Amino acid sequence: MSEQARRRPHKPYRRPQKDPVRMLAFEALRAVDERDAYANLVLPPLLKKAREGGNFDGRDAALATELVYGTLRRQGTYDAIISACIDRPLREVDPPVLDVLALGAHQLLGTRIPTHAAVSASVELARVVLGDGRAKFVNAVLRKISQQDLDAWVAQVAPPYDQDAEDHLAVVHSHPRWVVSALWDALGGGRAGIEDLLEADNERPEVTLVARPGRSTTEELAAATETLPGRWSPYALRMAEGGEPGAIEAVKDGRAGVQDEGSQLVALALANAPLDGPDARWLDGCAGPGGKAALLAALASERGAALLASEKQPHRARLVERALAGNPGPYQVIAADGTRPPWRPGSFDRVLMDVPCSGLGALRRRPEARWRRRPEDLDGFAPLQRGLLTEALRAVRVGGIVGYATCSPHLAETRVVVDDVLKKVGGAELIDARPLLPGVPALGDGPDIQLWPHLHGTDAMYLALLRRTV
Helix, strand or coil, X not given: CCHHHXXXXXXXXXXXXXXXXXXXXXXXXXXXXXXXXXXXXXXXHHHHHXXXXXXXXXXHHHHHHHHHHHHHHCHHHHHHHHHHCXXXXXXXXXXXXXXXXHHHHHHHHCCCCCHHHHHHHHHHHHHHHCCHHHHHHHHHHHHHHCCCCHHHHHHHHCCCCCXXXXXXXXXXXXXXXXXXXXXXXXXXXXXXXXXXXXXXXCCCCCCEEEECCCCCCHHHHHHHCCEEECCCCCCEEEECCCCCHHHCXXXXXXXXXXXXXXXXHHHHHHHHCCCCCCCCEEEECCCCCCHHHHHHHHHHHHCCCEEEEEECCHXXXXXXXXXXXXXXXXXXXXXXXXXXXXXXXXXXXXXXXXXXXXXXXXXXXXXXHHHHCCCCHHHHHHHHHHHHHHHHHHHEEEEEEEEEEECXXXXXXXXXXXXXXXXXXXXXXXXXXXXXXXXXXXXXXCCCEECCHHHHCCCCCEEEEEEECC
């Protein structure tokens, strides 16, 4: 050891400082990874606990929310960039280390946080949750990432579009390649449309309210909080950023709710479909968690009709009961399997079957779903979707209407299911749903409807309306 080194004073050890915002974001990401949790379910209780603990204000909550959702949405892009900065396969890096690196990458490349602050805060987080040794690794990787902006990194790590269009879009827009392919098949068209859709999937969705008819009005909701009118539904209002729907009295007591405008349009199209004969009994055959059922129940009440809301899972049936509580007209909620229903065939005039699906239409709200789903998952949904639509057609009377809906644009969950059931079961015909949503553009070639985030500002809801003929 040199004389100079011996004379240099020893630097005292400094304990790492906990940053409550980044600690909370890290905890949320670990829950998503370890427990297959959804961020929209994990984050609110964490934020509530942090606020109750003090020293955590609205700005802190907004930053924590951005860090969690931004990191999840851009995970594929950040993984490609991190991979270019390390000397081992990404799968050999411990998941908690990857979470800290992805959080740091998002701060560097996806926010306006200054470079030095993003690196130092991430390294400090690493010291707290990973230890000093792995914090040095985090520091080295993030310093490499900080040398270029996002556009430069994407140009480096994404294959050229003309060599592999789907892989290029997957890296640039942070979607698995198979999802890009499926969305492109469903959307059709050229590069511009699919890029617009993928970009829309990475945007923060607006919070949309529904004023349940006969129970509240859009005027009441507009007076309670800062809003913009809905784009398409007469019962919709879009909340200003930062608004808290739970603080609105009409939402607290169930006269209004939080509901994507696409879901509202599905219910409205079914309710508006022309019907010969009686219109007294409606069925929501997959009612959980209750948003569409609550709107249908309110619409049915205005006509003197009754709604039966059925949900297979008892805990979800309880959510439906909560959503429908206080509806002025008659309704009933039961826990029942829609593929083995307790009701008699031909009992209903209108039936909604919003079937379980991959959820690829709601990637704005559940960004982690894109990384969790696999192509083979669709094989698991297929028999259930066909079974539920088959039973829906049996449940409706001759001349009655069935609405088959999914929150997925994947062709294997939409048109293929409808076509297969029509061929196998028979006794029904598709009716054109587009005229039932006047003023809503770009609904497709018909007779079914496909909504899109980039065209309508909604989830990518699908709806086919079928009239039973025999």
